[in-house]
Amino acid sequence: MAKDIHEKGIKSVAFVKHIGIHLLLLFAVTALERKFICGILLLTASHGVIDACTKGYLAKKINPIWTLVWDQILHAVCIAGFVYAYYPYTIDWPLLLGKNALVLYSAWILLIFVSPIVIKKIIEQFAFTIPNNGLNNAGKYIGILERLFIFFFVVLQRWEGIGFLLAAKSIFRFGDLKANKDLKLTEYILIGTLLSFGLGIGIALLYNFVVSL
Known part of the structure; x- marks a missing residue:
């Protein structure tokens, strides 16, 4: 899937499957609770945008290691925002x-x-x-x-x-x-x-x- 996404970008069928897998996993982790649905959809959309930018665009411009680093940082920030929206926390x-x-x-x-x-x-x-x-x-x-x-x-x-x-x-x-x-x-x-x-x-x-x- 990663190879197909790297070669075809957002036009890859594997890209859609990849986002779909994350969507299903988020629904599973949150036990389909209604209060999380809006956040899940936003988080899934952000995942698609980030992957389109990193795996589709950045992967062809910079070193693969830095592509991975930026990809994971952006995902981590979005997940942190998702958690904070429902369970506010403070950073030490x-x-x-x-x-x-x-x-x-x-x-x-x-x-x-x-x-x-x-x-x-x-x-x-x-x-x-x-x-x-x-x-x-x-x-x-x-x-x-x-x-x-x-x-x-x-x-x-x-x-x-x-x-x-x-x-x-x-x-x-x-x-x-x-x-x-x-x-x-x-x-x-x-x-x-x-x-x-x-x-x-x-x-x-x-x-x-x-x-x-």
């Missing part, structure tokens, strides 16, 4: 924008955006060209994921998880390094891995220190 802004939250957001920025730049600048000093026979930017995303895992392991005081992560990465890399028989490539990967792990642990420890103040 101090929890979302307080000191601990801002420290957490800062840590994520350091792990996801700043660390790759730092590692790249250090690695560039060795003037080694890594063989370009893998997925595009795969190393960057592997590094981001491993630092996020490390961050949560340290914050949750599960240090053994870091050892498991390092062992798993070593096992998967061992075959490639053995096949290439390239000492420079081995050293390149080792330096990058240790830098990534070091930054992940350091940022996590800094986060723990700041929130404890």
